[in-house]
Amino acid sequence: MIPQNFTYQAPKTLEEALALLADGTAKPLAGGMSLIPLMKLRLAAPERIVDLGRIPGLNYIREEDGKIRIGAMTTHYEIETSPLLRARCPLLATTAAHIGDMQVRNVGTIGGSLAHADPAADYPAALLALEAEVRLVRAGGERTLPIRDFFVDVFTTALEPGEIVREVVVPVEAPGTGTSYQKVAHPASGFAVVGIAARVRRGDGKIALARLGVTGLASKPFRADAAEKRLEGTDGAETDLRAAAAAVTEGVEANSDLYASAEYRAHLARVYAVRGLRSALQAA
Amino acid sequence: MATTITKTETFVGKRIRRKEDPRLITGTATYVDDIQMPGMHYAAILRSPHAAARILAIRTDAALRHPGVVAVFTGKDVEGIGPVPCGASLPGLRVPYHSVLARDRVYFVGHPVAVVVARDRYIARDALDWIEVDYEPLPAVADPEKALEPGAPAVHPEWPDNIAFTYHQEAGDVDKAFAEADVVVKQRIVSQRLIPTALETRGVVADWRSGEKSLTIYSSTQIPHLMRTLVAQALGLPENRLRVVAPEVGGGFGSKLNVYAEEILMGFVAMKIGKPIKWIESRRENFLCTIHGRGHVDYFEIAGKRDGTILGLKLKLIQDLGAYHQLLTPAIPTLSVLMMPGIYRFRNIRAEVIGVFTNCVPTDAYRGAGRPEATHGIERMVDMLAAEIGMDPAEIRFKNFVRPDEFPYATPTGLSYDTGNYATALEKAMEVAGYHQLREEQKKARQEGRLFGIGISTYGEICAFGPSPATPAGGWESATVRVEPTGKVTVLTGSSPHGQGQETTFAQLVCDELGVDIDDVVVQHGDTAMVPYGIGTFGSRATAVGGTAVYFALQALKEKIKKFGATLLDSDDVSFSGGVCICNKTGRTVSLAEIAAASYRAAKLPPGTEPGLVSTYFWEPPNFTFPFGAHIVVTEVDRETGAVEIKRYVAVDDCGKVINPLLVEGQVHGGVAQGLGQALYEQAVYDDNGQLVTGELMDYAIPKATMVPRIETDRTETPTPVNPLGIKGVGEAGTIACSPAVVNSVVDALSPLGVRHIDMPLVPEKLWRLIQKGGQA
Amino acid sequence: MTHAITVTINGKPYAHQVEPRLLLIHYLRDVVGLTGPHIGCETSICGACTVMVDGKAVKACTMFAVQADGRQILTIEGLATDGRYDPVQEAFWNEHALQCGFCTPGMILAAKQLLERNPNPTEEEIRHGLEGNLCRCTGYQHIVNAVRAAAARMGG
């Protein structure tokens, strides 16, 4: 329950924050919903914490040039309820509603969730399906990565020491796109045993675009490319969905824990892939 | 003399909102961690990371060097105190010495090894990391059946077979019954280890006044008086120098019906440092070190006729005791044996109990304590028998119920069931649920390939613990009712409610007997300095036993009130009701407040009467009570994932007379939620090395709001003659009834696939695997 | 090193020097003496510690006191105004939505936030909204009833 002591810094500007983080010895603090529980269990004991919570201008959801830009410090609740996202990129808003609980959504941030890279986190599935981009900044530089290059392994991302997530960029959905996020929540933790984000668009009666983001199943979230390919160009009939879903787990080494063995988890992923695709198609 | 308006409002039987709630909804109640005292210090406990190990060395100097650390105590410092008491006795019971801190060996993960005392809780926690312990890990055994295998690691080296006791009970002619049976059904049934998870963890504050040589212990407990006696003994302190206070208690469910090492330890620490000390259990410690419940492996055999008549039941019960006996550990499975015939008429039973040590935290009383395991067993076996002979599960129950004209009914296990009308309860549940229609729906669902199940459990339970000869520490309860000089009423009860609402129900009793307003009554409990010795709150006893004590105290008080009234009215013919004493000849009246004032003023005492209006009663119940009921659960299992959906939950309970239906419903809902937790979600899992895998609320799933269905409650009311209020008790009914009803329902859903039994918890993967197999078969 | 913080709690200003690691829940309970919010776990699951910070329900066990510097905090102790219970408190009392009461302060504040955002919630929405608050005593049914009753009272 009681964390180890640390030095606390609360910069007022991004520049200041990046300078404080530059040597890579400090941990940024966003909503604290992942970092603080770890510190309380003494599974994490950073010596220095740089609180990003006092920096104005990191919390926004706005549309620019056909894209929606979301500041790293935007909370799950703000994403869940954003009228802009609900109208123009509903998948992300729906997914946010599945995260944790009301209190966690009130303070947890999208930047923190991505940086934390819990293999059972919800956003990654949606962001992969959306082919989002992440803008990263560090003292004296910035870069933008496609989301699929961002996740490296369990709790590991492409972030370099001293670098932070600045912004997440998602597309405005083209008309006719249907999306769905389907989650099997762990009964105790609420995290995803598996989570499937499905995104489909029809063109000329066929499935023109299919995107499937998968979380919870493996050591890192991933896009089920083979499944997407199998689906594109089909009619989206039940058998097509099943064939695509089967591909979701091909070649994947599934996680295993007390609640769900690898075999069962993989099975759930296939079942929920079908359900996700089905409901995305209905919405399309 | 003033004429008074006679109060006629009756309180008993009404849905009255609770008197205890204003402090709770405003956050002003005082739980143990809310107590702050000048000079208070904080303790943290270093615990074993190994399930079995020798302690080779403990180095505390680094911790002691820190200016905020006041003391560190280890096993060698506490040799003069203890042991942690076991209150249960059985013939031949092996009782390991349970020292308050480990000496040269640890026996389970979480075993206390050292206690750090510091000036604040943050430093106390830091200091745990500065203590070094050298362990030599030893082989451990965490599974009770494995512990019985030859060559298994010995939990206590002095008893290599790991058997703490065996216990045999038999009645009728079991062999004959089984020989004459048309069908015999056998099943191994596991009642998994559960973690009680009261939302408030345990905590202790101890305050030593050296000048007075007196110690006060504030503890989150269900049994302040028993704790006082036992902790005084463990500390070698005269009992009258120890005061135990149970402040507001945030749930117990049996887990606080105990005396733990920490209560003794904190008393010891307070006396050593001469300062108040506080220890608050973390949730992880709560999971590791506070008792668990259940932990049975049961081998059942039921014998029956093709017409549905049950002939007999055999049970081999393997009880996982853990590493030690806590207060009642070995007694719990004996309650299972008592309850094993359920509410059915068969006379032939045989039970063989083996109590097994494992390198785990002890099991003990958790909501229902032995009775849920037994009820789960018999209710499952009855369903399996019904399935075997192709009979409807309701029908087989009607056929075998003890009949209304057979009460008091002597059970083959030696109990005397007070009253019951089991068929009526089941009929009512079937009516509420629309049972026959549900069966039609099920037919349709099955044709569509859906897995739709209907499950019944008709349970009985043993409540109102209990007659003293049948309990380890006395089964009576005490009550004092005091009318203060101004006419306000104070009740002191030996019960120790912690959520059950006796401050309200006892006040309701007082209101009706004395004709006072509910706001004029205060019910006090939980402080051994304030209330006479009492037994406490557990085993659904508080209202039925504690309330009856209040009732009898009130009767004696009313006699005294009448004497004073007669003197004041100068009459020899008075009666008392509605808060006034009336002269039956003149019609003149005197109010309770006036009588009270006169009784303390004592200017004119009735002959042979002491001043004041105080009455104390210690009530010894002549028997347990035996509530019962019928729960019906409708489920549907997702064929693709194995997930269970509860579509309906109908609970018909009969707990005798009811003082406050609102509170009874609350008890049923809460009990059902805990039963549902066992049926669907909860399981304390130890790995082969004795590490608790479900060590936090992130892993161990207690039901959340989304995981509990709406419960449709109803009642039948069969009063008990055991007490004059006719109350039976309801604290554990929901828990006992729920798990078999849910499992029966899910087994029913999967029965077209050839499934006969599933062990709890019914987690989706388990069901999915069964469905997979069934599909292939 | 300690940090100076000023916060407004239940309408009253407070100023303290705190260690950075001091959790908001311990600050409220041990330093300020507001023991209404409780501690039921260390994994941010139970919600017993729920308070409002700048109008948002948060788990006070998962926030450092330094993060609350300059903010407005509402604890259960500050919910009743002028000695009158908030409709949610009143409804919890009327509907017997509490037994041991340990979860209650957090549960009431979570329910309050839920109703602020959704004045007329369905049973399902109520249950979903209260997922961050565990209750081991009531089985939640009376809590759901209370939230509905409060919604009706507040004209939702």
Ligand SMILES: Cc1cc2nc3c(=O)[nH]c(=O)nc-3n(C[C@H](O)[C@H](O)[C@H](O)COP(=O)(O)OP(=O)(O)OC[C@H]3O[C@@H](n4cnc5c(N)ncnc54)[C@H](O)[C@@H]3O)c2cc1C
């Ligand atoms: C009870 C509970 C249930 C939860 N359930 C779910 C769930 O179901 N699904 C789910 O997805 N999540 C869940 N979470 C996690 C939650 O979503 C967290 O909010 C999120 O994972 C982390 O975001 P944060 O803002 O709280 O980050 P913090 O906890 O502050 O930080 C997390 C990590 O990211 C780093 N960090 C933070 N911000 C940045 C940044 N901008 N750039 C670089 N590094 C950064 C920190 O240094 C830290 O290492 C749950 C949490 C709790 C407590």
Ligand code: FES
């Ligand atoms: S104490 Fe459990 S969530 Fe804060």
Ligand code: FES
């Ligand atoms: S009332 Fe006890 S935990 Fe909710």
